[in-house]
Amino acid sequence: MNEFDLIQSYFNWEITDPSIELGVGDDAALFTLNPGHQLVTSTDTLVEGIHFFKDASPRDIAYKSLAVNLSDIAAMGATAKCYTLSLTIPELDKGWLKDFSSSLKESSKLFNVHLIGGDTTKGPLNISITMMGSIEINNPIKRSGAKDGDDIYVSGELGSAALCLKKIKKGEIPLESDLNALNRPIPHLELGSALKNLASSCIDVSDGLEQDLSHILKSSGVGAIIDTQELPLSDSVMHYVKDTNDWSLPLCGGDDYELCFTAGKSKRDKISAISESLGSRVTRIGEINSQKKLEVVGYTGPRTSYQHF
């Protein structure tokens, strides 16, 4: 099987979006954005041994590769549209490819995005996706808009994926819910979109709340105070923290793919209405100030967020 047969067999699906004129199969793809919209694009790579275990299920890898990219689009308040896939595989394993591509196809349908092109190469397992989406011109939620006095919020719960990873590494069996948090993070596309005209800044929590919130603070030229007692935790993470006092897990653990955002105090009612209507947990965890540093109330121990290098 050559590269063209491989793409034809596993990665050429019907495109149902009429604004995508050309998808997989030409030199490049062609699609049109609605008038008055900007292209929003983001890339994320998952590498075997770094982002997932060597024996990870191809179905989970496909889902997560898509979800982490969609999470970045969600953090901008944008709508995801289509993506390219660069797939590097060590060997032509038809069973693996079948599982990977069927999961990618199902996940694409779930999130209403279309694969429009890419590349396949031989080498250590590596999945790189470039996601494209759109947003009304001048309407994205950037990291740079947080203001003194804004509330700081986070969606969902923190630390579950990190706790799962910790348990696996120790040879313990993680809870199903923590395993889902690690392997099947849910990108908050609807929440991101609903926050478009409300949030002053937003980021998705991929490397740990502390580090990702710090990106907002730096870009916005502000500081913040957050309270560990306010952090939204699952029962298992809450028990872990009670036993160990290790707040660095929910603060710095990473792989949460929750949205951390800021908004003026006058937006509180609107934000709780959105949270209720979407059925998405949103928790106020602190406040932006002018101190130019991040103060964490309730924990003084070591904190180390995920480092890429």
Ligand SMILES: [Mg+2]
């Ligand atoms: Mg991000």
